[in-house]
Amino acid sequence: MTRHIAVVGAGVAGVGVADACRDTPVEVTLYDKASGISGRAATRRKHGCRYDHGANYIKPGEDAWVDDLLAELGSDGLADIELPVWTHDADGTIAEGRGDEGPKWTYTEGITQFAKRVRKRAGATVHTETRIESIAHEDDGEWTLTxxxxxxxxxxxxxxxxxxxxxxxxxxxxxxxxxxxxDRLHVAVDAVAFRTIRTVLLHYPFELERPWYALVDPDRAHPVGWLSREECKPGHVPDGQSLLVVQMAPDWSVERYDEPLDSAADVVAELVADLLDDARLTDPDWVDDQGWRYALPDSSIDAADARCAEDAGLFVAGDWVAGEGRVHLAFENGRTVGERILGHE
Ligand SMILES: Cc1cc2nc3c(=O)[nH]c(=O)nc-3n(C[C@H](O)[C@H](O)[C@H](O)COP(=O)(O)OP(=O)(O)OC[C@H]3O[C@@H](n4cnc5c(N)ncnc54)[C@H](O)[C@@H]3O)c2cc1C
Structure with a gap:
């Protein structure tokens, strides 16, 4: 008998649930408030550029299954960012390496390709621009969403x-x-902390020659938490241009979350020009931004609490359940939940 499962959120965790249930009698319907799928692993197009303004890349780490999965999803357009990630500190001192070499995967068409390809092979139904407001557990044990x-x-x-x-x-x-x-699930979920990141994009009509793809502040002491060069991703930025993706530190981001883009971008451009010691960078020819109110989890949920309502058919999944803000971990968490729904785990 076919079972029907609703997934709220069509990010990588949501499509992970659908992927686990593909070719089974479990039918998955995804709902997302956004106009597209992929959530925080997001891509935007503007002025001939394509940029990943949420997650920058998929990094397999020790997990060989990620490479296998990416190969299964199709290697056309799959792109490794070859240049390394360096570090900067509170004083703006830039240093080589942060000891996490290895592939950094995205797609020439943007990181959203990952979720799009998973969803395509899973064949799940997706309702976009559908914000779920409430949930009800009916007397017969079934669930409805409004x-x-x-x-x-x-x-x-x-x-x-x-x-x-x-x-x-x-x-x-x-x-x-x-x-x-x-009540138990609600209390446990409510206790999970998230940090805020305002991402500001700065575009320049000239190339920026640097030996690194990105700088990260591992001490979280500089107002710029992360700065990367989108032109290092094949197919994202036309030759002779540079597009900087600047993820501001959580305190800065909270303080200036609602500041109009133009004035916030002026401040960011000054900080970037100073950090990279290049006065030209104070004057980008266009800018863009994205506020991620809930960018990355700072804590996670106890596994027993997360699963306490599963026998009644209420599940949670995502990076904050996995314990870390990573695309592949969120996907894997969704897939594991899907396997539990199938009774395979
Ligand atoms: C700035 C930034 C940089 C990052 N960099 C990296 C990186 O380089 N590498 C990496 O691996 N990870 C990175 N991450 C983390 C990565 O993006 C996340 O861990 C991962 O995308 C989480 O996926 P998810 O499916 O758990 O959640 P989400 O992607 O948040 O998906 C949840 C979905 O739920 C939808 N939704 C919310 N409320 C409702 C509702 N009421 N009704 C319907 N839909 C709803 C949202 O629209 C969203 O699409 C970064 C994240 C950010 C924000």
């Missing part, structure tokens, strides 16, 4: 919540289910 237009979806045999923990906590607060497992 979106912000008041439309009801379901019934479903199970529901998986994958938004960042604070947004999942809001959904749990709006869940109609008189059961102590809901």
């Amino acid at each position: 979106d912000t237009d008041g439309e009801s979806h379901g019934p479903f045999d199970a529901v998986v919540l994958t938004p960042p923990a604070p947004q999942t906590a809001d959904l749990l607060a709006a869940t109609d289910w008189d059961d102590e497992r809901l």
Whole structure:
């Protein structure tokens, strides 16, 4: 008998659930408030450039399965960023290497390709621009979802919540289910901390020659937390141009989250010009930004708490369940949840 599963969030964790359930009697329907899929592993196009303004790349680390998966999804357009990541400190001193060499994968068409390819092979139904507002557990044990237009979806045999923990906590607060497992799950999800990052993009009509792809501040003491050169990704920036992706430190980002882009970008460009010791960088020819209110998890949820409502069909998945803000870990977490739904784990 076909079972129907709803997944709130079509980021990499959400498509991971769908991937686990492909070619099985479990039918997965994904809902996302955004106009596309892939969540924080995001890509945008502007002025002839393509840029990943959330996650920068997929880094397999020790996990060989990631390389295998990427090969299965198709190597056309798969691109390794060859130049290394260096570091900078609170004083702006730049130093070579941070000891994590190895492939840094993205796609010529942008990092969203990962989720798009997974979703395509999973064949799951996706409803975009559908923000789920509340959830109800019906008397017969099934689940229904209601979106912000008041439309009801379901019934479903199970529901998986994958938004960042604070947004999942809001959904749990709006869940109609008189059961102590809901309270336990809600308290545990609500306790997961997320940090904020405002990403500012600075474009220049000239090339920037540097021996590194990116700089990261491992001490988190400089207002610039991360700075990378999008032109190091094949197919993203036309020759002779430079596009800097600047992820500001959490304190800076919270303080200036709502500051208009033009004035925030002026400040960022000054900081970048100073850090890279290049006065030309104070004057980008166009800028863009993205505020990530819930960018990366600073803590995670206890595994037993995360699973406490699973026998009633209520699941959570995502990077904050996996324990670290990484594309491949969020995907793997979603896939593992999917396997548990199938009863394969
Ligand atoms: C600035 C930045 C840089 C990063 N750099 C890297 C990196 O270089 N490498 C790396 O591996 N990882 C990086 N990460 C982390 C990586 O992006 C995340 O760990 C991963 O994408 C999380 O996937 P997810 O599916 O768990 O969550 P998400 O991608 O957040 O997906 C959740 C989805 O839920 C949707 N949603 C939320 N609420 C609702 C609702 N009520 N109804 C419907 N839909 C809803 C959202 O629109 C979203 O699409 C970075 C993240 C950020 C923000």
